[in-house]
Amino acid sequence: MTEVYIYDHVRTPRGRGKKDGSLHEVPSVRLAAKTLEAIRDRNGLDTSTVDDIIMGCVDPVMDAGAVIPKAAAFEAGYSTKAPGMQISRFCASGLDAVNFAAGKIAAGSDEIVIAGGVESMSRVGMGMSGGAWYMDPSVNFPGYFMPQGVSADLIATKYGFSRDDVDAYAVESQKRAANAWDKGYFSKSVFPVKDQNGLVILDRDEHMRPGTDMQALAALNPSFQMPGEMGGFEAVGIQAHPEVERITYVHHAGNSSGIVDGAAAVLVGSKAGGESMGLKPRARIKAFANIGSDPALMLTGPVDVTEKLLKKTGMSISDIDLFELNEAFAAVVLRYCQAFDISHDIMNVNGGAIAMGHPLGATGAMILGTVLDELERRDLNTALVTLCIGAGMGTATVIERV
16 A cells, blocks of 8 residues: 655634634635645645645535535645545545545545545534424434533543643643744644635634633533423433433533634645645655444543554554644543553643634644644654544544654
8 A cells, every 4th residue: 555644734723613713714615725725735735646635624515515625725825636525434535534634645636635524613503404303203212412512521430530630631731832933833734714705814822811710610510501401411321321320410610622613724645646746745645444332422532442443553552752633522532542541741742622622623723733743842743633423423534753
């Protein structure tokens, strides 16, 4: 199989996912187009040689519908020879776009692919695309459907994480993200989003609250107690896990991922494809995997898929220098660290979605780029990137510097 390399990556800042957010005026297609422009211009790409553009988009409707990567390519001025495709695996869509591209390159069908994702959550609300998982009893009964926050609280209860535990994790995420921005760790890859007049709309993640402390978080009420108790979803969780007598509700807006707008792009290719454009590889995609997991716990998929990937590669946890796990909820990361006895010192070292937000279809590509930059900054070699996924799934990718 052809080896697959990462040549570059870029992302927008994450804009607050509300009508008063800085990126609300920028529709999904424009966010995606700006990332395509940035990855092209940074690398001097001849876009007629781009074999595909693959982007994750969890809710590809309204502004974000109609094969948004191809529409974005038109707006970005790409050659009409560059095709486009959108995919969705819920929160892992951006990482799976990269993995899908890697598979095509490894199989020899493509040489250069741009992969990534986009989500404008201020314009297309979460869940706007609907679906049987939410609405059809024949699907959601056997799938133990419940809001993800209730699942996160089920995880915290089952594995013994207190309100103080999840709040302390959230405070640290905020501190790490603020430190990374202040020290310029993201400046290599984040480009400013400008309006049609060339004026900067946003050049920094705006969801962050670096002054957050334990006292501020303690004042927040649990967000998922009402749907759990009044909506009957706690009973669903206990039915699936009868060892839990009652769910303790510990998650709220301050220790859960933020709703934001954003887009990202990763340039991947074969050795021959990169050489033809004069590009120098930064990392190799060593392996990737997907898995289905417990649908009631729902968000423990990263544990299961990591076990699968390590077995597949013959690697062990100690072979990984840095971990990047999307901070959908604090308990997701705490459970992962608990399961593998991983120190927080090598997990999400520059903060994560609790501080900076989670633009669903783009996050996987964003955190892949974040950990690559950090490997280079620390002169380390290997990283594992993973995300939990709605309905009980997990996706993971291992990269190595070259």
